[in-house]
Amino acid sequence: MSIRVDGIRKTFGGFAALDDISLNVPQGELVGLLGPSGSGKTTLLRIIAGLEKPDRGRVLFNERDVTTLDVRRRKVGFVFQQYALFRHLTVADNVAFGLRMLPRGQRPGRDAVRARVRELLELVQMDTMAGRYPAQLSGGQKQRVALARALALEPEVLLLDEPFGALDAKVRKELRRWLRHLHEQISVTSVFVTHDQEEAMEVSDQVVVMSQGHIEQIGSPLTVYEQPASRFVFDFLGHINALEGLYDGAVWQSGEARLRLDTHGACPDGALTLYLRPHEATLAKAPAGHAHLPVKLAARSVFGGTVTLELEPRGWGSGVLEVELDRDTWAALAPGRDETLYLLPRSLQTVTCDGDLGPRVAPA
Amino acid sequence: MSSANRPHKWHQWTLVAAAFAAVVVLLVLPLVVIFAEAFAQGAGMVASNLTSDDMIGAIQLTVIVALITVPVNLVFGVLLAWCVTRYEFRGRKLLSTLIDIPFAMSPVVAGLCYLVVYGGQGLVGQWLDDQFNVQLMFALPGMVMVTVFVTCPYVARVLIPLMQSQGTEEEEAAILLGASGWQAFWYVTLPRIRWALLYGVVLTNARAVGEFGAVSVVSGLIRGETLTLPLLIQMLNEDYNTVGAFTAAGLLAAMALVTLLLKTVLEWRQSSKLNAAEETLT
Numbered sequence: 091m092s093i094r095v096d097g098i099r100k101t102f103g104g105f106a107a108l109d110d111i112s113l114n115v116p117q118g119e120l121v122g123l124l125g126p127s128g129s130g131k132t133t134l135l136r137i138i139a140g141l142e143k144p145d146r147g148r149v150l151f152n153e154r155d156v157t158t159l160d161v162r163r164r165k166v167g168f169v170f171q172q173y174a175l176f177r178h179l180t181v182a183d184n185v186a187f188g189l190r191m192l193p194r195g196q197r198p199g200r201d202a203v204r205a206r207v208r209e210l211l212e213l214v215q216m217d218t219m220a221g222r223y224p225a226q227l228s229g230g231q232k233q234r235v236a237l238a239r240a241l242a243l244e245p246e247v248l249l250l251d252e253p254f255g256a257l258d259a260k261v262r263k264e265l266r267r268w269l270r271h272l273h274e275q276i277s278v279t280s281v282f283v284t285h286d287q288e289e290a291m292e293v294s295d296q297v298v299v300m301s302q303g304h305i306e307q308i309g310s311p312l313t314v315y316e317q318p319a320s321r322f323v324f325d326f327l328g329h330i331n332a333l334e335g336l337y338d339g340a341v342w343q344s345g346e347a348r349l350r351l352d353t354h355g356a357c358p359d360g361a362l363t364l365y366l367r368p369h370e371a372t373l374a375k376a377p378a379g380h381a382h383l384p385v386k387l388a389a390r391s392v393f394g395g396t397v398t399l400e401l402e403p404r405g406w407g408s409g410v411l412e413v414e415l416d417r418d419t420w421a422a423l424a425p426g427r428d429e430t431l432y433l434l435p436r437s438l439q440t441v442t443c444d445g446d447l448g449p450r451v452a453p454a
Numbered sequence: 455m456s457s458a459n460r461p462h463k464w465h466q467w468t469l470v471a472a473a474f475a476a477v478v479v480l481l482v483l484p485l486v487v488i489f490a491e492a493f494a495q496g497a498g499m500v501a502s503n504l505t506s507d508d509m510i511g512a513i514q515l516t517v518i519v520a521l522i523t524v525p526v527n528l529v530f531g532v533l534l535a536w537c538v539t540r541y542e543f544r545g546r547k548l549l550s551t552l553i554d555i556p557f558a559m560s561p562v563v564a565g566l567c568y569l570v571v572y573g574g575q576g577l578v579g580q581w582l583d584d585q586f587n588v589q590l591m592f593a594l595p596g597m598v599m600v601t602v603f604v605t606c607p608y609v610a611r612v613l614i615p616l617m618q619s620q621g622t623e624e625e626e627a628a629i630l631l632g633a634s635g636w637q638a639f640w641y642v643t644l645p646r647i648r649w650a651l652l653y654g655v656v657l658t659n660a661r662a663v664g665e666f667g668a669v670s671v672v673s674g675l676i677r678g679e680t681l682t683l684p685l686l687i688q689m690l691n692e693d694y695n696t697v698g699a700f701t702a703a704g705l706l707a708a709m710a711l712v713t714l715l716l717k718t719v720l721e722w723r724q725s726s727k728l729n730a731a732e733e734t735l736t
Contacts, residue, residue, distance in 0.1 A: 188631035
């Protein structure tokens, strides 16, 4: 089932939680609503579910207007952030709840319910825990039971609120892959909310980046990362280093630091901020003709194939810069203690003084 | 486990001993005296007092008042707690404060208020008398009304903090799974609040059975007709029927002790359930 959200507005006591939100989710897609807390993503999810009523706008399932349709008739599967399992019921009874609430005519018989519950618990790999109570399960297990319960009525729309929010890093990663896999198996149109960039990038077909009740950008994970539509999106997707300085049409300067940039006239003279992603630079023992950015190593952490370095600018800039090198490059560099190193950016994002994104530039 | 320390200095022990002494002198001793006085002239006198018409009438009336009051306040308390914890509306805080009026107000004042409004000279009372020839005061209806008033906060007050802390997500989950509002209440809300609800019922019942002030104002103290157990105790005491008064008092005290026992069992049950849930987590 496709979902269309059309011009939704929702205010809570004068505060606009959502302002003119429109969104299309094609049949069978897995869409991630990504944004910081307070961006309105959970409110949007709850409006799609019918748990909140929008002040304005429409929600359509398969082009049918369901805005005023009662929650219980929307037939969406919903997974709460804190799972909201019925704590007085066993795992099996939790999963069977929806089936037992069906009107008498549609309600499957006792054996059919039991068979369906087993099938669902097998799907989420929880079939050995059927007799347990929610309090006896770990976070990841509760999550899977909540998912099985949401899928029991074969919804055509599955909504998940911060599905991995309360789990530790390892379980989270595992469940993420598993959800992706599950989605390919059952192909239900799904929307999930997250504040975790990595999660949105890994799981979604489409990412919807939200901030302060607005949609900043909709696109595939690759698009929003490579071609961010706004400063906010660039900022929010992964760590960035902001370099502030002055530009005179050819050279960007800040204290001791100099960069030769050709922006083809796109950036006016004056204040110019450059965004540098940690993996888009390397280090050398000597400055290059086009880049003179002296730094000192402050800290390093080795994790997997990359080495994350914290660099202190020498004679320019203010904050610590973060740069990622691969292990071999780092080993070849092998700097001495307190040795001055030179940062060589490969690609930079310009931010004009009015806060808009300018062109991406490479020093040359 | 508990974070409290064992007392280990002499002044700490003194404090504990003082607390025990106060409890014995103020609470236990009078209770013992009640039973001792009742049986002072032998079990035969107790039995004959227990089977007197006045006593049986009072017991019946007390039970009837409690039997009406408890269900009324059960439903009322659940509704009130539901409104206050599940809906967001203007005046919600006010409503939750108003619930406490019976706690704050002296029961005698409550009785007088009812007398003024529903009595023969009262606005509503006069109209009811004229139109339907119904008299509320100095009869069972009035006594039930004031008892309901005095005991109405108990269930709501027990439920509100619990329902607030539990939140609405499980009910939302139930409705998303196709449950009607009633089904969500019956299959999700009620099982989660049942022990607290029972606890509220026990408290309501204890207060309904023992209520004196408000009931004495509206009962009219008609012997054999509008005397509940607490009122009968007062009456017998004034008649210098010590054994009778103490027998009735003993009966009330016994009811209170049973209530206390029930309350303790319920509390123990609730906390052990919580502990069990926590233990399996770790």
